[in-house]
Each structure stands twice: as structure tokens, then as C-alpha cells.
Amino acid sequence: MITIEDIYKSFNGFEVLRGASLQVDKGEIVALIGKSGYGKSVLMKHVAGLMKPDRGRVLVDGQDISRLKSKELGQLRSRFGFLFQGGALFDSLTVFDNVAFPLREKTKLAEKEISERVLSELDQVGLTGSERKYPAEISGGMIKRAALARSLVREPEIMFFDEPTTGLDPITANNILALISSCHQRLKFTGIIVTHQIPKIFGIVEKVALLDEGRVLIAGSPDDILASDNPVVRQFLGNSIEGPQTNMD
């Protein structure tokens, strides 16, 4: 369903991605893991069409996403859902209006039906009673849950999760991961999740890809990754400072 082929991307002369390739099959969630600053979010934003590669291509259902016209890209994106690291809720709208926003703008549903779907989605993420609050009035975990509800309300085929648990306490982080898992079972979306939640994330994904120095060093099932002898993988899984990755920059 998603094919990332040999992507290169530089920012101000600094090469972040250096030939990253990855295959994501329909219905599976792939966890992108790796050191901070090694291009995980950048790679995911290429798949979502928010960035264009310097070289290489991203195919979604066989379509090269960087060659699509803006209207075609808009149509493709209407199949996407994206949970941003900070939630990216609209400050000026209430939680209810944030979740209703994509339905109001991209569908012709009646307001009553929109209201039912929004309330149902907020119930799924445990935000019943917070509909009238603004993003500034709720906690970080609630923002993530509201953002998750907004990204899922149109039942996307492809979901992107950019560090969905960053900055949350362990209990809230586990709740968010459990929510993602239950939503995946309900909606059967294809997903890419950028995360540092190792090994918790292994329980909810079908594939894990380790990004190292701008390339996908290894990709496989969680069991394959856990059994890998690769020293970078061992260092990463063991949370050890001893190993090939010692630089602090």
C-alpha cells in the first residue's frame, strides 16, 4: 500500500534522509524507531505529502505522491489521518468543534449527524464532558486524545502517528497506545507510528523499522527485531549507552 523508495532529503546542506526505503502493507501498523533527530518524523511527513524528497519517491497505492497535482493530493489526503506530536488542535475552536471540523468541511453530513459522530468519537477516547473546553483548558493527554478523535472521525484508511506519547506520564501514554490499538482493530487502517515507546509499542504493531543515519537499518516483525544480532538494534533495545551510537549531537 505504501512504498518508500530510496528517499534523500537535506535541510540547509545537512542530509537527514540518505536513501530510506520501507514497505508498509495494507492494514498493518509499522513502528518507526530510532535516535532523535535521525529523520523519523521527516520520513513520515514525506509519506503524508507534507515534504517533497530531494531524490527517491513515495508510492501510495502506486501513485507517486510528490508528482500529484494539488487537487489529486487533496483527494488522497482525505483518506489520511495524522496525529501530530503536539496535537495541532485549532486554538480558536472547542474540542467539539475541532473534532467536527473535518466533517463540516469535507462532508455534506447534517449537523445532527456530525454531532452524533463527534460525541461518539469523543466517547471512544474518553473525553465525554470536555466537548465545550478549548485546547488551552485541557491537559496534554486530553489534547492527544482529542487530536486522535479528530484524526479518526472520518475513518481514515491511512493513519500517521508522530510520537503520540511524547511528554505524557506512563499511565496516560499506555492509555494512548491502548486507544490506538483499539481504534486499529475497529477501523483496520494502515498506519505508521513514530515512537520511542520500546518495547511497549511491539505489542500493537505488525512491523518495526529502525532508522539509523538516514536509512532504514532493519525492518521486520517485532520478534525479528527482538532476535536481531545487529549491535545498533541491541543497543537501542537494551537502552544502553554502550554501543555503536555514542555521539551526543
Add this chain to the structure above:
Amino acid sequence: MGAFLIKGVFCALTPPLKFYRFLKQLGFIGFQSTLVILLTGAFTGMVMGLQGFYTLTRFASEAFLGPMVALALIRELGPVITALMVTGRAGSAVTAEIGIMRITEQIDALELMGLNPYRYLIVPNLLAALIALPLLTAIFDVIGIFGGYVVGVKLLGVGPGTYFGEMVNYVDMEDITGGLYKSISFGVIIAWVCCYKGFYTGFGAEGVSRATTQAVVLSSVLILVWDYFMTSALF
């Protein structure tokens, strides 16, 4: 920057228009700037009344105080000072708002919903500035002329009939339309520069702060430079 304006104008000319957002921005850029325009307009007119009276007295021409105040306000000071005040009050806020939306990925979120951020963020500001600037300029001109009247007629003793009578004789329709065209073009400059700087802001709070400063400085300079070319073309 040119491509940004062309894209914004294209989106403004093609449906759908986000009407609620347009009204909100019209209220913000237009209605909420009224008080500051009333204040600056009144005192600019009063200063013009004072300076004009003492200068014209040297030439025994104080009867021309009315036309002098009116022409200076309608042709130059009204459009320019209104535009500069709106830049400082509303333009900077527009840049900061769009900039914060950029750094908190709200603009990316719009794009990923398959929505065109130009229609939500640029077009409403462009249209609102286009409508608000001429109206605010008209308010500035009227209150400024009244300020000049208070100083010239009530304090310094120019005859009220002279003040307004000479104004009618010397102020042409061309002066008014010239000021109108200027204010419309200033509205485009403010919306264009302030939206652009917010849309392409740098990283973090520092990036937004720098973008806001750049937006105000660049808008103000462009307004004054464009004013020169408009004046040489129109009058």
C-alpha cells in the same frame, strides 16, 4: 512572495469563500481598529489645524486652513497613517496568529485534512483588509477634518463657513478617489506581507517574533514607497 499573492488572489476570486472566517477577520482588522483610528485621526487633524493655521497666518492665508487640512488628510495622511496604524495593530497580530499556527503544525493539519490553508488563512485577511482599509481611512479623514475644525474654528477663530466653504471649493472628487485607491492598495500590502511572513515563519517563539517584526517593518516601508509611486501616478 509574488507567487504567494497571486495564489491568494486566485483563491479569493474562486469559490468557496469561508464567509464566517472572513466576517471574523473583518471585525478584527476593521471594527476593532476603529478606536485607534478615531484617536489618531482626531489628533492628526488637530495638529494639522494648529500647524496649518500658524503657517498660513504668515502668508495671511488662514482662510485656506479648511482645504489644506482636508487635502492633506484625504490625499496623504488619511490613507498612510490608517495603513500604518492597522499594520501595527492588526497586521502584527495576523502574522503572529498564522505563525503560531505554522509552528504548532495547525497549518499542516489543515493540509492533511485535504483543505487549502490559503482559503482559511490568507483569503479572509486579504478581503477583510481590502474592505476595512478604505472604510477606516474614510473615518480617519472625517474625524481629522473635524479635529482641524475644532482647533481652527473653535480655538483659533477661523470662521466656520470659511473652513468648510473653501474646502468645498478646493477638494475635488479626484482627491477622494485617489485616497480611496491608495487605501485599497495599502490593504492588499498589509494582508499580503503579514500573511506571508506568518505563513513562512521560522522555528519556535523566536521565529514568530522575528516574523512579526519583519512583517510590520516591511509593510510600513512598502506602504511609504508605494505611496510615492501612487501619488506620482494619481495626482
